[in-house]
Amino acid sequence: MLKPSLARPDATAADGRAAGSASIRWVLASLSLSMLLSSLGTSIANVGLPTLATAFNASFQQVQWIVLAYLLAITSLIVGVGRLGDLIGRRRLLLAGISLFTLASALCGLAPSLGLLIAARALQGLGAAIMMALTMAFVGEAVPKARTGSAMGLLGTMSAVGTALGPTLGGLLIAGFGWPALFLVNVPLGLLTLSLAHRHLPADRRRTQTERPGFDPLGTLLLALTLAAYALAMTLGHGSFGRLNLALLLAAASGLGLFLLAEGGAASPLIRLAMFRDPVLNASLSMSALVSTVMMATLVVGPFYLSRALGLEAALVGLVLSVGPLVAALTGVPAGRLADRFGAARMTIAGLAAMAAGACLLPMLPTSLGVPGYVGPLVVITAGYALFQAANNTAVMTNVGADQRGVISGLLNLSRNLGLITGASVMGTVFAFGAGASDIMTARPEAVATGTGITFIVAAMLITMALVIAIVSTGRTQEDGRDLAA
Numbered sequence: 261m262l263k264p265s266l267a268r269p270d271a272t273a274a275d276g277r278a279a280g281s282a283s284i285r286w287v288l289a290s291l292s293l294s295m296l297l298s299s300l301g302t303s304i305a306n307v308g309l310p311t312l313a314t315a316f317n318a319s320f321q322q323v324q325w326i327v328l329a330y331l332l333a334i335t336s337l338i339v340g341v342g343r344l345g346d347l348i349g350r351r352r353l354l355l356a357g358i359s360l361f362t363l364a365s366a367l368c369g370l371a372p373s374l375g376l377l378i379a380a381r382a383l384q385g386l387g388a389a390i391m392m393a394l395t396m397a398f399v400g401e402a403v404p405k406a407r408t409g410s411a412m413g414l415l416g417t418m419s420a421v422g423t424a425l426g427p428t429l430g431g432l433l434i435a436g437f438g439w440p441a442l443f444l445v446n447v448p449l450g451l452l453t454l455s456l457a458h459r460h461l462p463a464d465r466r467r468t469q470t471e472r473p474g475f476d477p478l479g480t481l482l483l484a485l486t487l488a489a490y491a492l493a494m495t496l497g498h499g500s501f502g503r504l505n506l507a508l509l510l511a512a513a514s515g516l517g518l519f520l521l522a523e524g525g526a527a528s529p530l531i532r533l534a535m536f537r538d539p540v541l542n543a544s545l546s547m548s549a550l551v552s553t554v555m556m557a558t559l560v561v562g563p564f565y566l567s568r569a570l571g572l573e574a575a576l577v578g579l580v581l582s583v584g585p586l587v588a589a590l591t592g593v594p595a596g597r598l599a600d601r602f603g604a605a606r607m608t609i610a611g612l613a614a615m616a617a618g619a620c621l622l623p624m625l626p627t628s629l630g631v632p633g634y635v636g637p638l639v640v641i642t643a644g645y646a647l648f649q650a651a652n653n654t655a656v657m658t659n660v661g662a663d664q665r666g667v668i669s670g671l672l673n674l675s676r677n678l679g680l681i682t683g684a685s686v687m688g689t690v691f692a693f694g695a696g697a698s699d700i701m702t703a704r705p706e707a708v709a710t711g712t713g714i715t716f717i718v719a720a721m722l723i724t725m726a727l728v729i730a731i732v733s734t735g736r737t738q739e740d741g742r743d744l745a746a
Contacts, residue, residue, distance in 0.1 A: 309324065357391050537666075554619065556682075
């Protein structure tokens with residue numbers, strides 16, 4: 261268990277800096293904009309892929325790398341940049357990340373070829389990885405402990421807003437200004453974020469040379485290659501698992517073994533393997549991956565269910581799908597306040613229980629109920645997810661030592677990303693199997709409805725696993741507390 265007595269040695273100083281030299285409100289504004297921009301970058305390019313394929317005379321498989329390069333950069337580098345922030349200073353690195361993201365956005369909009377656009381998107385993904393990892397880490401640095409949950413809820417809200425806003429804003433920008441506007445829109449927003457962050461984020465604590473641990477380049481490289489191989493194994497092939505996917509999965513497994521060996525012998529490891537003896541951290545990372553896998557099911561299965569089983573037109577499908585991110589945006593801040601008031605452990609369990617209830621309810625409701633029969637359970641699942649995210653992140657980041665906030669924040673973001681990537685592949689396969697069709701677009705509406713029901717039964721089982729982990733972890737933590745008191 262993470263020891264509170266050792267966890268936040270600089271908490272008083274951090275609280276004082278936040279209250280004195282910089283208004284917490286402006287600190288949160290700059291962090292929120294960082295999270296919004298990185299999330300917007302994830303979703304805004306998808307709607308422009310057909311236009312980009314025409315503009316560059318490329319195949320759909322080629323232009324998909326515009327999205328994939330961004331996601332691969334975030335997934336493979338987020339832990340490394342989080343650790344780098346712990347070493348050289350989070351404020352300094354976050355400002356560099358915002359600057360890089362803004363510059364790369366301009367390069368994307370001005371790219372004369374598809375290859376250069378993909379390279380610029382990878383660079384933009386590196387900036388986004390820095391922003392995602394360090395915004396959460398900065399909460400422990402600049403926000404009082406009693407308000408950690410509210411701050412985490414706000415960041416979750418901004419992430420949901422960015423994800424939901426991306427397709428709509430992207431469509432409007434393409435229609436009005438052409439595809440470069442998809443990326444150039446980030447430039448003024450990035451400059452605003454950079455200005456706010458430079459002015460209001462608290463200064464990094466000065467360290468002597470002897471206090472500053474070394475960086476682990478070998479471990480960082482091995483972990484990045486391992487995560488990239490796994491992400492490619494889960495995303496290439498459009499749902500079919502071929503020889504290339506298997507080779508990449510074996511490469512990822514081998515890379516993980518080499519990474520563990522390297523970390524065991526490193527003087528200043530990227531990830532201290534001893535931290536995984538902490539049941540709270542292990543439980544949080546496991547739950548985050550399971551929950552994200554389930555949330556991807558709503559994105560993978562939802563469009564097919566609404567269009568094929570319910571017969572909705574594309575515009576209505578998009579409108580119904582926007583309900584999920586809208587609910588997450590509206591419930592993020594209240595969820596954080598609940599975590600502050602009633603405790604992160606209790607609210608983690610409550611959020612998972614709500615998600616399990618919604619996942620169980622959806623297969624039970626008949627297709628004849630139409631859109632309400634899908635939206636009702638979706639609202640319950642998404643509200644539970646917002647509560648879980650705020651509480652789970654609060655439980656971990658509240659009691660993390662200052663020298664580990666960046667890498668722990670990176671691990672939390674990584675577990676979420678890996679869950680989303682795995683969910684896209686696994687839950688899509690479950691859906692196709694349940695529908696009994698290799699091509700969902702030719703499946704009968706009844707088969708699509710059956711496949712949806714089976715997918716959410718599996719989702720309910722995964723959430724139940726996460727709920728058991730949460731209950732066991734809470735019980736162990738309470739026992740440890742009683743042992744310490746005795």
